[in-house]
Amino acid sequence: MGDPAGGERYSIVLVEDDRGDAFLVEELLAEAGLNVELHWARTVADARAHLRPGVHCVLLDLNLPDAEGFQALHTVLERVPGAAILVLTGHADEHRGVQAVAAGAQDYLVKGQVDGGLLAKAIRFSVERKRVDEGLRKLREAALVAQENSRLERGLLPTPLLADPRIGYRSRYRPGRSQSLVGGDFYDLVEAEDGTLYTLIGDVSGHGPDEAALGVCLRAGWRTLVLAETSPERMLPALNRKIIRHPYPRMVFATVCMLVFSPDRKVVHQYLAGHPPPITLAGPDTRQLPEQPSGPALGIFESAEWPAQRLELPPEWTLMLYTDGLFEGKTGRGRERLGEDGLVRLLRAHPGDAVTEPDWLDELINEVQQLNGGPLTDDVALLQLSFRAGAE
The missing domain is CATH 3.60.40.10 (PPM-type phosphatase domain)
Known part of the structure; x- marks a missing residue:
C-alpha cells in the first residue's frame, strides 16, 4: 500500500446504499480538501471490483441490502487486509460501531455528526493506525518464527x-x-x-x-x-x-x-x-x-x-x-x-x-x-x- 503522505492521493472505497448519504460523504471530502480517489458502491457485491491492493481506506455502512450483521466487514477484511476500515453507523446503532472496531475495523463514525475536517482526520488516523497495526503484526510473526527456530535448533x-x-x-x-x-x-x-x-x-x-x-x-x-x-x-x-x-x-x-x-x-x-x-x-x-x-x-x-x-x-x-x-x-x-x-x-x-x-x-x-x-x-x-x- 502506498504512503499517502506528501500529497499522494488516498484511494478510498465508499460502500453505502443510500444515494443521499453517499453524496454527503463526497461533499465532506471536498470541503476538507483531502486529496482522494473515491469509488462508490451501493452493495458489497458492487464493491468487490474496487476492493483490491492499493486501497487505503474503506468507508463501510453496516446496513447494506446484501449483508447481515458484520458480513460486509468480514468480506472487506478478507479482500483488502491491508486497508483501514471506517464504519458508518446511525445514531441509534452507535453500539454496532464499537462492536465493529472490536471485530477488526479501525474506527467508526456516526452519520449526521461528522463534518469535513473530522472525516479527513478520521481517515488519516485510521490509515496510520492500520499501518502501525500491520508493523506490529509483522514483528509478532517474526518473534514467533524466532521462537520456533529456537525450538527446532534444540531438537534437530x-x-x-x-x-x-x-x-x-x-x-x-x-x-x-x-x-x-x-x-x-x-x-x-x-x-x-x-x-x-x-x-x-x-x-x-x-x-x-x-x-x-x-x-x-x-x-x-x-x-x-x-x-x-x-x-x-x-x-x-x-x-x-x-x-x-x-x-x-x-x-x-x-x-x-x-x-x-x-x-x-x-x-x-x-x-x-x-x-x-x-x-x-x-x-x-x-x-x-x-x-x-x-x-x-x-x-x-x-x-x-x-x-x-x-x-x-x-x-x-x-x-x-x-x-x-x-x-x-x-x-x-x-x-x-x-x-x-x-x-x-x-x-x-x-x-x-x-x-x-x-x-x-x-x-x-x-x-x-x-x-x-x-x-x-x-x-x-x-x-x-x-x-x-x-x-x-
Missing part, C-alpha cells in the same frame, strides 16, 4: 558426543530456504567409548521440509549405528538402504563424507559417497584431501561400494568439512562459479591463525556471499575440527 541440530579435550569443534548451518532453520544438509560428531572419533556431513538433494526431514533421519540413523558399535564399512550401506526404501514420490539421494579418526588422532579413514573431501586448513598449505577412492551418492543404487582411504595426519591439524552450497555460488565474474578449487584458493589467502577466531566460519560464509552478490540459494553446513596434542 545435533549436540556432539565428544569427550576428548584435544579436539576443537565448531559448526555453522545456514539453510537456503527463507525463514527456515534446518535444510537438507546434516552433520554429526560422535566419540565412541574406545576413543575412536566418528564425523559425518551430508547433503540431501532438493530443498524443502521433506528433504530436511530425511537429513535429520539419516543423521539420527548414523548416530545409532555408531553407538551400536557398527563397523564403519557397514554404515554407508545401511544409510543407502534407508533412502532406497524410503517412500518418496520422486528419486532422492544424499552425498556423504564420513571420517573415522583413530584414538591417537594420527590416522583417519575417509569414506566418500559423491561428496567433496574435507580441506586441511594450513594457511598457504591449505589443500583438499584426496577425492579417490570414493563411491556413488547414497540412494541411487541398491548396492554399491564405498571404500575407505587411509590417511596419515600431522601431529596437529585442522580440517573443514562442508557441503556444496558453500562453493556453488558465483565469483562476481559473470556466470563463473566459485567451485572447490576456488574455495581452496580463497582459504589459502587467509592467515593460518584466522581459523582460531571465534567468528571465522561466519566470516567465510559472508565472504562467499559477497562474491556471489547476495545470499546463497543452497543450504550450507560447515564443520571444523582441530587437534592439538597438548590441549587439556
Whole structure:
C-alpha cells in the first residue's frame, strides 16, 4: 500500500446504499480538501471490483441490502487486509460501531455528526493506525518464527558426543530456504567409548521440509549405528538402504563424507559417497584431501561400494568439512562459479591463525556471499575440527 503522505492521493472505497448519504460523504471530502480517489458502491457485491491492493481506506455502512450483521466487514477484511476500515453507523446503532472496531475495523463514525475536517482526520488516523497495526503484526510473526527456530535448533541440530579435550569443534548451518532453520544438509560428531572419533556431513538433494526431514533421519540413523558399535564399512550401506526404501514420490539421494579418526588422532579413514573431501586448513598449505577412492551418492543404487582411504595426519591439524552450497555460488565474474578449487584458493589467502577466531566460519560464509552478490540459494553446513596434542 502506498504512503499517502506528501500529497499522494488516498484511494478510498465508499460502500453505502443510500444515494443521499453517499453524496454527503463526497461533499465532506471536498470541503476538507483531502486529496482522494473515491469509488462508490451501493452493495458489497458492487464493491468487490474496487476492493483490491492499493486501497487505503474503506468507508463501510453496516446496513447494506446484501449483508447481515458484520458480513460486509468480514468480506472487506478478507479482500483488502491491508486497508483501514471506517464504519458508518446511525445514531441509534452507535453500539454496532464499537462492536465493529472490536471485530477488526479501525474506527467508526456516526452519520449526521461528522463534518469535513473530522472525516479527513478520521481517515488519516485510521490509515496510520492500520499501518502501525500491520508493523506490529509483522514483528509478532517474526518473534514467533524466532521462537520456533529456537525450538527446532534444540531438537534437530545435533549436540556432539565428544569427550576428548584435544579436539576443537565448531559448526555453522545456514539453510537456503527463507525463514527456515534446518535444510537438507546434516552433520554429526560422535566419540565412541574406545576413543575412536566418528564425523559425518551430508547433503540431501532438493530443498524443502521433506528433504530436511530425511537429513535429520539419516543423521539420527548414523548416530545409532555408531553407538551400536557398527563397523564403519557397514554404515554407508545401511544409510543407502534407508533412502532406497524410503517412500518418496520422486528419486532422492544424499552425498556423504564420513571420517573415522583413530584414538591417537594420527590416522583417519575417509569414506566418500559423491561428496567433496574435507580441506586441511594450513594457511598457504591449505589443500583438499584426496577425492579417490570414493563411491556413488547414497540412494541411487541398491548396492554399491564405498571404500575407505587411509590417511596419515600431522601431529596437529585442522580440517573443514562442508557441503556444496558453500562453493556453488558465483565469483562476481559473470556466470563463473566459485567451485572447490576456488574455495581452496580463497582459504589459502587467509592467515593460518584466522581459523582460531571465534567468528571465522561466519566470516567465510559472508565472504562467499559477497562474491556471489547476495545470499546463497543452497543450504550450507560447515564443520571444523582441530587437534592439538597438548590441549587439556
